[in-house]
Amino acid sequence: MMEWAVQEVIEKYNFWVAIVIMLIGLYATIAKDNLLKKLIGLTIFQTAVFLFYISLADVGMELRTTWGLRFGTAPIMWEEGLHKGYVYVNPLPHVLMLTGIVVSAATTAVALALVVRMYELYGTIEEDEILEEEMKRRDVNAVAN
Numbered sequence: 001m002m003e004w005a006v007q008e009v010i011e012k013y014n015f016w017v018a019i020v021i022m023l024i025g026l027y028a029t030i031a032k033d034n035l036l037k038k039l040i041g042l043t044i045f046q047t048a049v050f051l052f053y054i055s056l057a058d059v060g061m062e063l064r065t066t067w068g069l070r071f072g073t074a075p076i077m078w079e080e081g082l083h084k085g086y087v088y089v090n091p092l093p094h095v096l097m098l099t100g101i102v103v104s105a106a107t108t109a110v111a112l113a114l115v116v117r118m119y120e121l122y123g124t125i126e127e128d129e130i131l132e133e134e135m136k137r138r139d140v141n142a143v144a145n
Contacts, residue, residue, distance in 0.1 A: 014055040015052065018052040024044055027041070029041035039108065043104070057093040
């Protein structure tokens with residue numbers, strides 16, 4: 001039982017850390033009313049996804065015990081009979097996450113610009129106050145028409 005716990009739970013601590021960070025970001029995105037705090041939560045969530053995918057790329061020190069999923073990525077040049085060869089970390093998830101980081105930075109920049117524009121328009125970045133102000137504007141427009 002203890003061996004199972006070590007192999008299946010403790011050995012994969014990086015996945016547990018990624019899940020905890022992901023939940024923190026999800027909580028901040030959903031529960032907070034401040035738009036800037038929501039944006040920070042979204043950025044934390046994106047970072048946890050990057051950590052999770054980069055953790056999947058690791059094949060570990062041996063093929064039998066891996067940090068990532070068991071036999072999750074194939075090693076480059078491996079001879080089974082002699083147990084010789086080179087084991088490299090799979091570069092594909094790293095390249096994909098590099099692209100994801102660039103897209104994340106651009107998305108965050110656009111979202112920050114939108115938050116600044118909303119502050120200029122409504123005078124606040126609290127979601128409930130913005131919705132209340134928008135409802136007042138709709139009521140005024142409905143009466144005017």
